[in-house]
Amino acid sequence: MHHLDEYQHGGLTNVDTMCLVCPFDHPLITEHGYTVRVGTHGRVEWTAPTHLDPEQTPRINTLHHPPDLTDPDPPRTGTTASDCYRSE
Numbered sequence: 611m612h613h614l615d616e617y618q619h620g621g622l623t624n625v626d627t628m629c630l631v632c633p634f635d636h637p638l639i640t641e642h643g644y645t646v647r648v649g650t651h652g653r654v655e656w657t658a659p660t661h662l663d664p665e666q667t668p669r670i671n672t673l674h675h676p677p678d679l680t681d682p683d684p685p686r687t688g689t690t691a692s693d694c695y696r697s698e
Contacts (some may be wrong), residue, residue: 611628611631612628612629612630612636612639612646613627613628614627614628614629614646614647614648615627617630629646629648629654629670630654631646631654635656635671638656640658643656643658644657644659644697645657649668649670653670654670655668655669656668656669656671657666657669657672658684659682661676667682
């Protein structure tokens, strides 16, 4: 679980202010400057740090949403957050 509003800065621990993040990807947030938010479609969007993505394009990890890969009009999809990190 990840607090969308950091707990140490007063963020609440409730379902409306948290999202699921796997242990592999969580360090991307805490150590490598990625940000996460829940988009209007209800899915977690990842944004890479500006040195990797100057345009700050939010991406959805399609690994956990395989039907989006064949949907002709899926929610905004992109590469996984970890793929962005590996391209560094």
